[in-house]
Amino acid sequence: GEDVEQSLFLSVREGDSSVINCTYTDSSSTYLYWYKQEPGAGLQLLTYIFSNMDMKQDQRLTVLLNKKDKHLSLRIADTQTGDSAIYFCAARANYGQNFVFGPGTRLSVLP
Amino acid sequence: KAGVTQTPRYLIKTRGQQVTLSCSPISGHRSVSWYQQTPGQGLQFLFEYFSETQRNKGNFPGRFSGRQFSNSRSEMNVSTLELGDSALYLCASSGGGADTQYFGPGTRLTVL
Numbered sequence A: 001g002e003d004v005e006q007s008l009f010l011s012v013r014e015g016d017s018s019v020i021n022c023t024y025t026d027s028s029s030t031y032l033y034w035y036k037q038e039p040g041a042g043l044q045l046l047t048y049i050f051s052n053m054d055m056k057q058d059q060r061l062t063v064l065l066n067k068k069d070k071h072l073s074l075r076i077a078d079t080q081t082g083d084s085a086i087y088f089c090a091a092r093a094n095y096g097q098n099f100v101f102g103p104g105t106r107l108s109v110l111p
Numbered sequence B: 001k002a003g004v005t006q007t008p009r010y011l012i013k014t015r016g017q018q019v020t021l022s023c024s025p026i027s028g029h030r031s032v033s034w035y036q037q038t039p040g041q042g043l044q045f046l047f048e049y050f051s052e053t054q055r056n057k058g059n060f061p062g063r064f065s066g067r068q069f070s071n072s073r074s075e076m077n078v079s080t081l082e083l084g085d086s087a088l089y090l091c092a093s094s095g096g097g098a099d100t101q102y103f104g105p106g107t108r109l110t111v112l
Helices: none
Strands: A004-006 A009-013 A018-024 A031-037 A043-050 A055-058 A061-066 A071-076 A085-092 A105-110 B005-007 B010-013 B019-024 B031-038 B042-050 B053-057 B064-068 B074-078 B087-095 B100-103 B107-111
Touching: A004 A085, A009 A018, A018 A031, A018 A085, A018 A105, A031 A061, A031 B100, A043 A055, A043 A061, A043 A071, A043 B100, A071 A085, B005 B087, B010 B019, B019 B087, B019 B107, B031 B074, B042 B064, B074 B087
Parallel strands: A009 A105, B010 B107
Antiparallel strands: A004 A018, A018 A071, A031 A043, A031 A085, A055 A061, A061 A071, A085 A105, B005 B019, B019 B074, B031 B042, B031 B087, B042 B053, B064 B074, B087 B100, B087 B107
């Protein structure tokens, strides 16, 4: 079945860019998502990308997809202390199939 | 539109008891999924209901069960609680073109 991997920790300085990486194993994954979780809260959808896209930009967020390497990244420009949270990558093969989540990357933003 | 709501937000139970958690999806969403989140195991998929039928199921014992009603609201039940069932239980609803999942705030279950 699908397996999604992420590095567990990332630390950046306020104002710098953050890049969170994710790899997945199932090349048929059609939908790929990024979620953010703040302490004590549920998961907040940040953005998603379809497998027929290479890049998607949404304000400070840029998602890059390399289908050949099965690699997904989330870039946060001008990272702020409010961006400190756990970021989850998720993959879904097809409509109607369950989501598979990575372990989450804890982003710490230092002042 | 109102978001996904979960009740109760916090619950304390003792070993051997059973518990029922409730989830109300976003209006118009027909799919509801349940997840267990623990520090050690991360986010693990329990099951998904679509139009009152279980569509997908994760690898959890039969003590974990769920159901969905005709108004798409869903309940999850855990019987014979164990200490290891202490976790944040998250519900997500999905619908629309991208079929994206939107999460509720979760129910924090503590088993003593």
